[in-house]
């Protein structure tokens with residue numbers, strides 16, 4: 094985010110923020126970078142060991158670009174011409190160094206961190222709405238965008254790296270933001286991106302098989318999420334205990350935890366009343382009394398998101414009436430059960446579901462929405478370069494709808510056909526399903542929409558709000574919502590041309 098002024102700080106001040114650091118010289122520092130290519134004259138370069146490279150290899154590059162100091166894990170082989178701060182772990186030091194440089198901006202903000210496999214974006218958006226209703230100027234940091242008030246920038250990562258994060262928090266604090274709703278990914282926790290940031294509240298939604306190529310096992314994936322609930326990172330937790338991972342987190346966390354869930358032993362219990370396309374009403378009882386919250390969120394999975402957001406808002410002092418009003422009015426985030434409606438007699442839904450659990454819930458929701466003879470049709474692919482393990486299960490869940498077209502998501506440098514093949518293996522477990530293969534996603538969307546009959550529900554899943562498809566090394570524009578609109582228009586749906594009797598075929602909805 095733009096708008097930060099560049100302060101200058103002594104290296105010794107920054108070093109004091111990192112336990113176990115050792116200073117070899119001192120000097121003024123005018124910026125912090127972990128990427129040598131971003132170093133400007135006068136900056137501190139922090140050499141971090143990453144998943145692909147060791148930043149210590151780029152010290153010479155940083156110095157050439159004018160670095161005034163470097164942070165290292167081991168003393169340099171030959172003396173450097175600039176001051177050095179030695180730290181036990183540069184990745185873990187980066188957050189505190191950047192936070193100190195920017196004047197510990199998190200201390201001036203009420204921060205709510207949301208973690209979990211599914212529901213982070215939705216829950217963060219709901220929290221944002223509650224805090225804004227209560228008069229806060231709210232910042233949002235998440236998968237879709239980084240927002241300060243009405244200004245929004247597309248996000249590159251769900252949780253930014255520590256340097257960008259601290260600069261963003263500082264910009265927010267300087268522009269009058271008082272509270273921030275932020276998604277915290279497991280990658281971020283594992284890579285120490287939020288170290289140096291203390292959250293007033295940490296929220297946990299759920300854990301589903303994802304990112305195992307990175308974390309290795311569910312156990313390690315859970316452990317990464319659990320780091321958010323350490324006393325150094327948050328004051329209090331709000332944990333959904335609908336799955337065993339949440340139950341374990343609530344039992345083991347070293348901070349006070351308020352549990353939310355459908356289980357009778359949850360401190361705040363929720364029940365979802367499905368109002369189909371009109372939304373969901375969430376009924377709460379327990380620690381915060383009996384509360385009824387009508388919302389525009391479609392699908393019972395949102396019960397947990399709404400319950401978590403309500404509890405978080407109340408814990409931060411938002412009055413009941415304001416929280417309920419905000420949750421009732423909050424729109425669904427882009428690409429989350431987003432309807433594409435050109436007047437066709439079937440539903441077209443673009444959704445970001447990209448885990449087997451999320452897709453299963455989505456298919457169940459679509460079944461409830463389909464007409465008596467209606468068919469649920471799924472257009473699905475899988476992201477390249479990650480989560481190979483979940484592909485067969487994703488294929489199986491998609492096929493459970495009865496009709497599926499397997500296609501390309503964002504394959505990157507993986508072979509799209511081999512990704513599709515791994516999805517297809519899962520569909521074998523549903524022998525009655527009609528399974529099509531169409532590698533071209535545009536054509537796959539057109540195929541599903543072309544086959545759709547009145548009362549059907551077409552689910553175009555996995556990409557939600559995304560507008561770019563990575564194929565090989567190319568970044569190609571592709572937005573499922575736009576593709577669906579074009580395919581529907583080609584089928585003759587859409588606004589009637591002026592003076593004509595109208596071309597809409599529909600009516601069943």
Ligand SMILES: CC(=O)N[C@H]1[C@@H](OP(=O)(O)OP(=O)(O)OC[C@H]2O[C@@H](n3ccc(=O)[nH]c3=O)[C@H](O)[C@@H]2O)O[C@H](CO)[C@@H](O)[C@@H]1O[C@H](C)C(=O)N[C@@H](C)C(=O)N[C@H](CCC(=O)O)C(=O)O
Nearest residue numbers: 127128129141143144145146148151250251252254278280
């Ligand atoms: C696997 C992963 O998470 N990688 C992230 C990580 O990069 P890395 O550890 O691999 O870094 P590296 O390439 O080994 O480089 C090591 C160090 O050398 C530095 N370097 C490198 C080259 C050079 O010339 N000079 C230089 O100084 C780098 O800046 C870095 O500090 O740190 C980088 C800086 O913060 C991130 O941009 C990068 O995100 C990559 C692009 C990514 O795609 N990450 C995804 C998987 C991710 O984090 N996703 C989660 C959400 C997941 C979800 O729930 O869907 C997210 O929070 O977005």
Ligand SMILES: Nc1ncnc2c1ncn2[C@@H]1O[C@H](COP(=O)(O)OP(=O)(O)OP(=O)(O)O)[C@@H](O)[C@H]1O
Nearest residue numbers: 210211212213214215236394397429444445446451
């Ligand atoms: N609490 C939930 N449990 C299961 N599925 C959910 C839940 N909330 C949302 N979903 C499903 O997951 C999809 C993605 O939701 P959302 O963007 O809120 O999650 P996310 O955690 O932010 O995902 P990502 O980290 O990949 O951006 C939704 O479109 C919906 O299909």
